[in-house]
Structure formats: structure tokens, C-alpha cells
Amino acid sequence: MDKVYNHKFVEEKIYQMWETNRYFTPPKNQKKPYSIILPPPNANAPLHFGHAMYVIEDILIRFHRMKGFATLWLPGADHAGFETQFVFEKKLEKEGKSRFDFDRETLYKMILDYVLENKKGMQNQLKRLGFSLDWTRNKFTLDEDIVKIVYKTFKKMYDDGLIYRGERLVNYCTKCGTSFSDLEVNHKEQKDPLYFIKYGPLTLATVRPETKFGDTAIAVNTKDKRYQRYIGKEIEFETLLGKRKMKIIADEVIDPDFGTGVVKVTPAHDMKDFEMGKRHNLEIIKVIDLDGRLTEITGPYKGMRVKEARGKVAEDMEKKGLIEKVDNDYIHTIEVCYKCGTTIEPMLMPQWFVKMEPLANPAIEAIEERKIKFYPKRHEKNILWFLKNIKDWNISRQIVWGIRIPAWQCQECNSWVITEREIPEKCKDCNSKKLKQDEDTFDTWFSSAQWPFATLKTTKPGDFDYFYPTSVMETMYDILLFWVARMIMVGIYATGEIPFKDVVLHGMVKDPLGKKMSKSKGNVIDPLETVDQYGADAVRFALVYGTAFGNDQALSYPKLDAARKFTNKLWNIGRFIEINRSQNSKVKTQKSIKELLKIAMHKNDREWIEKTDKLIKDMTKHIEHYNFHFTAEGLYDFTWHEFADKYIEDVKNRITENSYTVLINLYLILLKLLHPFVPFVTEEIYQRFGFGESLAIEEWPVHA
RNA sequence: GGAUCCAUAGCUCAGUUGGUUAGAGCGUUGCAUUGACAUUGCAAAGGUCAGUGGUUCGAGUCCACUUGGAUCCACCA
Numbered sequence: 001m002d003k004v005y006n007h008k009f010v011e012e013k014i015y016q017m018w019e020t021n022r023y024f025t026p027p028k029n030q031k032k033p034y035s036i037i038l039p040p041p042n043a044n045a046p047l048h049f050g051h052a053m054y055v056i057e058d059i060l061i062r063f064h065r066m067k068g069f070a071t072l073w074l075p076g077a078d079h080a081g082f083e084t085q086f087v088f089e090k091k092l093e094k095e096g097k098s099r100f101d102f103d104r105e106t107l108y109k110m111i112l113d114y115v116l117e118n119k120k121g122m123q124n125q126l127k128r129l130g131f132s133l134d135w136t137r138n139k140f141t142l143d144e145d146i147v148k149i150v151y152k153t154f155k156k157m158y159d160d161g162l163i164y165r166g167e168r169l170v171n172y173c174t175k176c177g178t179s180f181s182d183l184e185v186n187h188k189e190q191k192d193p194l195y196f197i198k199y200g201p202l203t204l205a206t207v208r209p210e211t212k213f214g215d216t217a218i219a220v221n222t223k224d225k226r227y228q229r230y231i232g233k234e235i236e237f238e239t240l241l242g243k244r245k246m247k248i249i250a251d252e253v254i255d256p257d258f259g260t261g262v263v264k265v266t267p268a269h270d271m272k273d274f275e276m277g278k279r280h281n282l283e284i285i286k287v288i289d290l291d292g293r294l295t296e297i298t299g300p301y302k303g304m305r306v307k308e309a310r311g312k313v314a315e316d317m318e319k320k321g322l323i324e325k326v327d328n329d330y331i332h333t334i335e336v337c338y339k340c341g342t343t344i345e346p347m348l349m350p351q352w353f354v355k356m357e358p359l360a361n362p363a364i365e366a367i368e369e370r371k372i373k374f375y376p377k378r379h380e381k382n383i384l385w386f387l388k389n390i391k392d393w394n395i396s397r398q399i400v401w402g403i404r405i406p407a408w409q410c411q412e413c414n415s416w417v418i419t420e421r422e423i424p425e426k427c428k429d430c431n432s433k434k435l436k437q438d439e440d441t442f443d444t445w446f447s448s449a450q451w452p453f454a455t456l457k458t459t460k461p462g463d464f465d466y467f468y469p470t471s472v473m474e475t476m477y478d479i480l481l482f483w484v485a486r487m488i489m490v491g492i493y494a495t496g497e498i499p500f501k502d503v504v505l506h507g508m509v510k511d512p513l514g515k516k517m518s519k520s521k522g523n524v525i526d527p528l529e530t531v532d533q534y535g536a537d538a539v540r541f542a543l544v545y546g547t548a549f550g551n552d553q554a555l556s557y558p559k560l561d562a563a564r565k566f567t568n569k570l571w572n573i574g575r576f577i578e579i580n581r582s583q584n585s586k587v588k589t590q591k592s593i594k595e596l597l598k599i600a601m602h603k604n605d606r607e608w609i610e611k612t613d614k615l616i617k618d619m620t621k622h623i624e625h626y627n628f629h630f631t632a633e634g635l636y637d638f639t640w641h642e643f644a645d646k647y648i649e650d651v652k653n654r655i656t657e658n659s660y661t662v663l664i665n666l667y668l669i670l671l672k673l674l675h676p677f678v679p680f681v682t683e684e685i686y687q688r689f690g691f692g693e694s695l696a697i698e699e700w701p702v703h704a
Numbered sequence: 705g706g707a708u709c710c711a712u713a714g715c716u717c718a719g720u721u722g723g724u725u726a727g728a729g730c731g732u733u734g735c736a737u738u739g740a741c742a743u744u745g746c747a748a749a750g751g752u753c754a755g756u757g758g759u760u761c762g763a764g765u766c767c768a769c770u771u772g773g774a775u776c777c778a779c780c781a
Contacts, residue, residue, distance in 0.1 A: 004743070169779090187778075206781060255780075263781050271779035332780055346779080378708065382776070385707075389777085481777085546717055546729070551709085552774085556716055558730040565743045576740030630720070633728075645745075652740085
């Protein structure tokens, strides 16, 4: 053995050995199943540091494999609809092009090529990190058989009355050119002028004077004494486009304490106003088009962008004496596109919605009855709040990259025909053959929500029956609502069963200064670079060690270094044992704690066997309870400061065949316990000692 | 507006159902060592556990409030 452990000579060779021998493909036998579906990374970029946190899953998987479960860790990749198109458009932008330069088919094909290339690279990266994924079951969200299942679920939902075509205000990004679900909208605090505008005898406050052309009522609170005499009446007042008449309505949602207690109602461009409009039967007048420009009804302002129009309208109103005052320090929250930051415009457009309440109720039940448990538990509150206040889900996206919605509209009677993908022959209502498919694609999360059952139903025969529900869903807490909640809802709906039993949520890996890593900030650290430098084992260990599981952590170079030194320490314990081996070549390994206790002659050796026994017991318990950091710390401390510093120092001057037997066997036990955390170095030592076929399929140590 | 998390050594963080002298890594200081390992060992210095009040025989840990930081949810016109 070399004096220093060099991961560069080891890792690739070891992973190949594991893969060639199919250790990661669960054997077909009568043992109990244990399964985790890998949260499929987006196939639009190389892995980032967060993905290295998959190590948590690998620890669970390797632990259970060693425990004798038929263990499946199923890899995959996500086409990541909008996210990918966004990334690709950035790429186009650098080449001086845009999405508008290509037709639908060409753009799709270009993105597909790009994604498939990335996907290959990603898979290698996952291997470099030592993840024991079953590559014989690799899936992609755009695989034919997956898409088929997605369509089937959509059709079933439609037939069950859970999908409807809704014409209502949706969150629309005028730059990205697509609508979003409520979750994809960010809220941002911002200072804007609050204009107090004269509407005849009344004054009202608004931050959006440019939408006043779409006002179709004025509203006050039902109980507001100041304005009782106006309710139900029409008033006439001066506007930029001449005199106008408007009705005054009363509604309970109006806050009498805001501004003057009087509000303009613009149903086409404000969520609350839209709802009010429905209650009071108001006309809807569109002021802003999908490009974010004012429509022709605004007269001279037509074609102006919203921001420009706002300034101009305010200026002109000021000139006309229609503005009473302006509060320039008004702070409020606006909605922005979570990706590009553009202000979201609520737009009236027909979209496909999923009725969520019937889906949420069984999910709530499953969580409250603790059929699905959360680790750390604090996340349970979040998801329950979300499920209990759930709103219908807009799953239409005006993008090319994704799964096209299997809906065809009759060009004569406007009814819709939904299929499981096949092109319908005629309209179900009027038999017309003039049908046109919806241009939109599904929200990526609509297919992701089906991932646990869609994968298992399309891998190998029997997989679904055997491995579903999966044992654990492990991911970062930031997609708890986007993904975990929806998998639970859609999983129960489509299969009648929960998709997984335990939800285990890790924290965010931030940069060394504690800032979130992001491409725009330029503080992204490539996990593979650190793997090159410190070794995969060190990277894995550093992510688990020293941070309470579930908490965010700043990537720490000193910690990576400490972890690398740890792998070297483990290696050098091996060297010491190796050096003493020639005189003890007949010593048998693979002895259990019980056997060792029987044969050990020296009092100290017996003590060390007992200490190791306690370690087995504690470490096993900690992994089972998802207390990964206790395990990592316990193993680190024992290996270094007990086993190396004390035990070896003690035994080195009194080595007999008997004491050596204890030593080498306790070391082997230690290697087994450490293997899920640092698989490469432990396997390399194991192979050099010839302890057996592979640590990957070794049995987890049993305590006495 | 609702909710959650965090605040412990110079830095990054552990501290498990409340229980002796509060721990680790890195850093600092001293000593040792051609020994499995200088990617080492031994030792030392370094903490009013953010603040205030409460519960308790006992609080870093539980409760309330305050301050500072982060995050999630939310149709504040």
C-alpha cells in the first residue's frame, strides 16, 4: 500500500467494477424491497453542488443493500420544460438569436439534442460521485412510455372532471411569453408612486394608472359610511379620453383603510378585481396585450410598454388636473417571474386547470394519519398549509419544450376533444373533422408529479408491484410544494396508494461565504472539481459531517480538507495492519462481534470489541432515524480518536496472533460501517486485503 | 399579513428525551516524532451559549417577549 491514499488511482476503477458486476441491480428474491427514486436532475446543465447531496440517498441505499433488502435506487433525468427552454434561449441569445427565429419543430429538435448531450454528461457525474444507482433502469421524462402514462393520467383526470378549460386571469410573463402556476411567481417588495386620482366627486388611490382604461367599476366597502350614498349609482367624470360614466359597487374585500377607501376595478388585469368583476357582472376590457404593450382601446397610448405608459399617463393626468396627490414612498409587494424577474401581468387567457381540492384531501389525510412522515418534521406544517389552502393548478405553458397537451379544439363548435395522445378523427359534439391541437405544453411538474409510479411502471415487469410505494423520497426542501406535494396528490389519485412513506429533506449547499450559489452571481462551485481535488469520498463525507441534517450549509474547504485527511487516516490504519500481516497470514477474517468476544484473550481487546459493538448499535440506529450527521461524526471520532489514537497505540506493542485477529476483524467491521459514507476508499482497502467479493454487497455488521 | 429556521470558541458548525468540568474541524501557541500516517501525535489558550423574563432541584436545551439575520407562503388596490 502506498504511503498516501490517492483517490485518483482508485475511484474510476472501483465504480466500473461495481457496475460490471451489477451490484446496484436488485436481485430478484424473497427479501424485502427498499426503494428510492432519484429526484431526476434537470438535463439542461451539468450537476451543481446541490446534487452532491444525493449522497444522503446513497447512504440509505448502500445501508439497506448491506442490510439485505432488495434495494433499488432508480436514476433518471428531467426534461425540465420551461427551465430548459429558458437556459436554451440564453444560449441562443449569446449566438445572437432568439426563439422567434425557429419554427416549433426545429426549436424542439435543437433543445432535444442539447438535452440529450447534457444528460450523458450528468450520468457520468453521478457515477463520479460514487452513487450506487441501478443504471439498467435509467429513465427520462420524455421516454415514450413515460409520456404515455402522463397522457393517460391527463385523460383520466379529464374524464373524472378534474381537468377543465378555464378562462381566467393567469400569471403571465411578457418576456418569457408563458403563463405560470402560482408557485412559479416570486413576490418582491418595491417602492412605487401611489397616485390619488380624481374620479368625479371621488378620489381613489392606485399604483397602476395605466390600467385605468380597463376600469369597469368603482368599488367601496359595503359598510363604509362615507360612501353609502354612492353605492349603486353612476357617476360621471373626466378622463384622459374624455368624459366617462361608471357604476359604484360595494364589496366586502375592499379595505376602507387603504387610500381613500375607494378603488378602481380593472377586471382584466388584477386578480382581486377579476373576482369582483365576476361577482358584480362587470365588463372585462383588456388594456395590456401578451407582449406587455397597451392595446388600441388606450388611444394615444397604444403600443407603449406598461412602464412607459404608466409614466406618460400619470404625466398627462397631472396636466389635466386629475391627480390630487402622489405618495412617493409607498411600499408594496409585486409579483415577478421567478426566472427572469419581469413583473408578472395577470392576463385573461384560456388555460387547462387541474381541480386540486379533490386531489389534496386524500393527501392531507395520508399526512395527518402519518402514513407519510417528514424528516425534519418542521416541513409537515408547510405542506399541510399548502394542501389545505390549495388553488386550482394552471398546467398550460406557452412553450415548445415539453409534452404537448393532448387536446384538440373543434374549429366549428369550439368543443374540446381530449385523448391519450392519438389524433381524434372528429369532434365529439358536431362531428366536424376540423380539429386543431392546443399549442401549449404541460407544466413540467405535471409530469414530474407522476414520476414515482411512471418510472416503476415502465422499468421492468413487476417493478411497480414490488417497489411501490417507495421507501423514501429524499430531496431539498425548496421543492416541497412544487414536487413532493404534487407527487403525493397525483400518486394517490393515479394509483390509489401513497407514492412513498418517508419524506427526507436536506438543506441547501451554499457558497463558502454562506450565499446561495447562482450562475448570475458567478459563485457556483463545480462539484466535480472538488471531487478531482479531494476525492469523491471526501466531498461526500464533508456534506454529511458537521451540519445537522436538514439545515443549510456553507461549503467549507477546511471541512473538505479534513474529510480528505480522514480517508487518508483510514487508509493508514490499513497500512499498519497490512505491515503486520505477513506474520499473521493465517488469521481468519469476517468474524462477528460474538465470535471475537469468544476468542479474544487480552482484556483491552475485549474492551475494544465491546466499544465497536456499541458503535454498530449506535450507528445503525442513527441511520435508521435519518440522523446522518451523528453517524458521520460518530464514525469519524471513533475511527480517528479511538481506534487509531488509542487502540492501535495500545495494541501495536503487544501484537500476537490472537490480538491481530481482533484488530483486523474490528477494522473490517469499521470499513463496513463507513462504506455507505466513503465507498471508494473502503472498497479499495477491502479489495487489497481480499476480505471478500465487494463491500457493496457485504452484510451490515450485527451487534452482539 | 401568516409561518418557519438561525444566533454557541477568531472562523465554519455539532450539542440526540433538560442532568457533572459546553464539543469538533480549521486557525493560534508549546512540545514530540526518521515510528501506519508531517495529510501525524500530545498538550494549551480561547465561550457571561444574542438579550430580558419565566418554568424547574437543575436550562445552551422548554415557554414568553425583545434584537439581529435568513427562508417559505400570501390577489396590500
